[in-house]
Amino acid sequence: MNAFDLIRSAVGNSLRSKTRTLLTVIAIFIGAFTLTLTTAVGTGINNYIDSTVSAIGASDVMTVTIPAEDSNPLASSGPEEYDPGATVVGGGMGPSSIALTPSDIAALADVDGVLSVDPAISVTADYVQYGDGSQYQAAIGSFIPGMSIDLAAGVAPDMTATDYEVALPVSFVEPLGYAGNDTAIGTSIIIGLTSASGVSSTVTATVVGIAEAPLVGSASVIPNEALTQELYSVQSAGLTEAQADSYAAATVRFDENATETEINALKSDLTDLGYSGTTVSDQIGSFRTVIDAIVLVLNGFAIIALFAAGFGIVNTLLMSVQERTREIGLMKAMGMAGSKIFALFSFEAIFIGFLGSAVGIGAAMLAGLGINTLLAGGLLADLPGLTLVAFDPVSTAVIVVAVMAIAFIAGTIPALRAARQDPIESLRYE
Amino acid sequence: MPVPVLAARDVHKSYGQGATRFDALKGVSLDVHEGESVAIVGKSGSGKSTLMHLLALLDKPTIGAIELSGRDAAALNGAVLNKTRNATFGFVFQQFFLTPGTTVLENVTLPLRIAGVRGAERKRRGMAALAQLELADKAKNRATDLSGGQKQRAVIARALVNNPSVIFADEPTGNLDSATGKVVEDILFDLNRTHGITLIIVTHDEDLAARCDRRIYVRDGLVVDSLTPTIQKEALA
Numbered sequence: 310m311n312a313f314d315l316i317r318s319a320v321g322n323s324l325r326s327k328t329r330t331l332l333t334v335i336a337i338f339i340g341a342f343t344l345t346l347t348t349a350v351g352t353g354i355n356n357y358i359d360s361t362v363s364a365i366g367a368s369d370v371m372t373v374t375i376p377a378e379d380s381n382p383l384a385s386s387g388p389e390e391y392d393p394g395a396t397v398v399g400g401g402m403g404p405s406s407i408a409l410t411p412s413d414i415a416a417l418a419d420v421d422g423v424l425s426v427d428p429a430i431s432v433t434a435d436y437v438q439y440g441d442g443s444q445y446q447a448a449i450g451s452f453i454p455g456m457s458i459d460l461a462a463g464v465a466p467d468m469t470a471t472d473y474e475v476a477l478p479v480s481f482v483e484p485l486g487y488a489g490n491d492t493a494i495g496t497s498i499i500i501g502l503t504s505a506s507g508v509s510s511t512v513t514a515t516v517v518g519i520a521e522a523p524l525v526g527s528a529s530v531i532p533n534e535a536l537t538q539e540l541y542s543v544q545s546a547g548l549t550e551a552q553a554d555s556y557a558a559a560t561v562r563f564d565e566n567a568t569e570t571e572i573n574a575l576k577s578d579l580t581d582l583g584y585s586g587t588t589v590s591d592q593i594g595s596f597r598t599v600i601d602a603i604v605l606v607l608n609g610f611a612i613i614a615l616f617a618a619g620f621g622i623v624n625t626l627l628m629s630v631q632e633r634t635r636e637i638g639l640m641k642a643m644g645m646a647g648s649k650i651f652a653l654f655s656f657e658a659i660f661i662g663f664l665g666s667a668v669g670i671g672a673a674m675l676a677g678l679g680i681n682t683l684l685a686g687g688l689l690a691d692l693p694g695l696t697l698v699a700f701d702p703v704s705t706a707v708i709v710v711a712v713m714a715i716a717f718i719a720g721t722i723p724a725l726r727a728a729r730q731d732p733i734e735s736l737r738y739e
Numbered sequence: 740m741p742v743p744v745l746a747a748r749d750v751h752k753s754y755g756q757g758a759t760r761f762d763a764l765k766g767v768s769l770d771v772h773e774g775e776s777v778a779i780v781g782k783s784g785s786g787k788s789t790l791m792h793l794l795a796l797l798d799k800p801t802i803g804a805i806e807l808s809g810r811d812a813a814a815l816n817g818a819v820l821n822k823t824r825n826a827t828f829g830f831v832f833q834q835f836f837l838t839p840g841t842t843v844l845e846n847v848t849l850p851l852r853i854a855g856v857r858g859a860e861r862k863r864r865g866m867a868a869l870a871q872l873e874l875a876d877k878a879k880n881r882a883t884d885l886s887g888g889q890k891q892r893a894v895i896a897r898a899l900v901n902n903p904s905v906i907f908a909d910e911p912t913g914n915l916d917s918a919t920g921k922v923v924e925d926i927l928f929d930l931n932r933t934h935g936i937t938l939i940i941v942t943h944d945e946d947l948a949a950r951c952d953r954r955i956y957v958r959d960g961l962v963v964d965s966l967t968p969t970i971q972k973e974a975l976a
Contacts, residue, residue: 310852310853310854314852314855318852321841325840635834636836636838639849642795643824643830644820644823644824644825644850644853644854645821645825645853646821649853732797733792733797736834
């Protein structure tokens with residue numbers, strides 16, 4: 310019997326006892342449906358995380374700090390010795406780090422694979438104000454070239470411009486006294502800040518864009534490079550040169566086409582020099598780990614359901630072999646090889662698995678569509694970019710193949726029994 | 740003397756071990772020549788079915804040999820045995836063994852499907868076999884919807900479809916009324932006469948056995964009598 314006839318016969322045989330096949334298919338359907346849906350939720354959330362990564366920061370950028378010795382406060386075995394030359398930045402429960410100096414910046418620039426190094430300047434503003442309106446507290450964000458801002462209006466601040474440009478968060482538009490997003494574009498706002506020596510002063514900048522609320526972190530005013538430098542110099546007035554030139558972190562740019570291995574190599578080079586490099590995806594990575602763990606547990610339940618369905622297949626096919634004992638005997642008497650009989654029943658099992666998984670995946674896709682529509686208008690309305698249930702063709706195909714593999718394994722027991730049947734005994738069977 | 744198409748050489752067949760051991764055949768020798776019609780006659784439990792199974796290469800003798808055209812069948816491997824049963828032998832059983840839920844044509848072409856013959860060729864040969872048994876108009880019917888006689892004709896068509904040189908018939912008329920049984924007998928003997936197909940019929944029906952060229956009586960695992968055509972003629976005379 311050739312392969313085509315075998316498959317055709319197997320499909321025909323499985324449809325011969327429709328109720329029994331249907332019940333087995335339902336068992337597989339439940340498992341495949343659950344597995345598809347949980348995997349799709351994982352894919353959806355991870356897709357969302359991936360797309361937000363580019364909004365949080367550029368993919369070719371690494372934040373470099375000098376970790377303080379024994380920087381993990383939980384692992385600390387005792388007090389650290391005081392080093393008068395080192396300035397410790399941060400503190401509290403977070404990992405503290407030692408400030409970078411211009412010599413560190415120069416050392417970083419020499420590291421293989423580093424394209425450019427910029428000290429991360431952190432600027433703290435007291436308030437922002439439009440015209441004579443109220444003054445609002447505002448965080449000054451940092452904008453790295455390559456990072457994308459989700460704009461509601463206008464354009465992103467021009468990093469190369471010498472004029473002072475700024476993007477305002479959308480939530481600031483109305484309180485500052487603008488009629489709408491578009492009317493804010495092109496106006497001047499006042500940023501008030503206090504220098505290290507305690508002198509209050511203001512800097513005026515042009516609003517060029519309005520940014521949507523970010524997923525992670527709070528809304529911040531995003532200045533361009535020229536404005537950042539100006540704000541920093543105002544803020545640093547009164548500091549000694551050494552104090553002004555110490556930075557909490559530096560931003561290192563590397564080749565945007567760098568592979569994971571190359572990035573890891575760069576990180577270990579930095580570690581060897583006593584620095585610590587963190588990419589945006591590292592920061593996001595911990596989110597992913599949690600999501601993946603949850604999805605794994607859910608998938609585990611679905612796989613248990615499929616495992617149970619596998620026994621359904623064993624049962625169905627054993628009954629089928631029993632019912633068709635004489636037919637098997639006849640085929641063997643007529644010269645059908647045992648291996649072909651085995652294949653015939655295996656194909657039948659695989660076909661049942663395929664039916665269950667195909668119907669399960671189809672139903673899961675429909676359900677996913679419904680869930681997405683429902684959530685987009687309700688629970689997740691505030692997260693416009695999130696499609697909770699997303700179907701990845703590769704993982705969907707993997708599910709189909711995996712279910713068919715489970716079905717095949719389940720089918721081997723009855724298929725072997727059929728293949729080993731003695732034709733004479735089978736023909737005598739009443 | 741031509742080489743017999745099938746031969747048994749002092750064949751013994753036992754089932755079970757020790758105390759439960761049962762000897763179904765206790766040393767049977769016989770030759771079946773090409774174009775012959777042979778009846779293996781005996782009561783239930785005489786060993787006649789076991790003898791047929793051995794001759795049809797469905798089973799192996801405990802002692803002794805089955806020769807296929809002069810060659811010891813024990814020397815043939817599984818694939819060759821399967822091929823031989825598929826291409827050289829045709830089977831007609833007392834029970835029809837038609838697969839329910841499938842068409843007459845599909846049942847008839849089963850040996851061709853096992854042989855791996857392609858669809859169109861299969862259909863052509865299946866229809867030819869059905870036409871030979873005047874069942875062409877029933878090709879699309881469900882096998883289970885046929886009458887007893889039609890079922891047995893479908894079974895004969897299935898036995899014929901691969902142009903076998905030997906047809907084994909195990910109580911071919913056992914499940915049929917005498918009129919229908921007569922028709923089926925006529926078909927089988929006509930195939931034997933006009934197409935030269937060797938016929939080996941296992942039966943306890945003396946009337947059917949009497950129509951064969953040769954009758955071999957089996958009792959308690961031994962051949963007790965063998966009526967050759969000449970003896971038969973003398974007996975008739």
